[in-house]
């Protein structure tokens with residue numbers, strides 16, 4: 001006697017879902033850098049202008065016009081924004097994006113401190 005076995009077909013569903021974790025990129029104007037809303041010159045002993053105002057999600061760009069001195073950009077409240085603690089040379093540009101509303105005081109630790117000397121503030125307001 002010949003018995004015909006039943007064939008159970010098993011479907012294998014192979015999920016090949018590649019999950020791409022995209023870094024948080026400020027939102028807004030396309031991939032990459034956020035729009036620069038304010039420019040600050042880094043001179044030998046100051047940030048000029050010392051106070052700038054931008055909208056949330058936008059960026060501030062610092063440019064060193066300081067021929068020989070080197071500088072950094074440190075938040076007075078550590079962690080309040082992405083600090084730039086490597087020294088900035090003459091002609092170099094640094095762009096930092098600010099995502100949250102608030103007043104962000106900063107300073108250069110070479111020529112200032114949180115309370116004196118080379119300091120500045122970035123005022124970030126909500127988008128209207």
Ligand SMILES: [Cu+2]
Nearest residue numbers: 071108110111
């Ligand atoms: Cu400095």
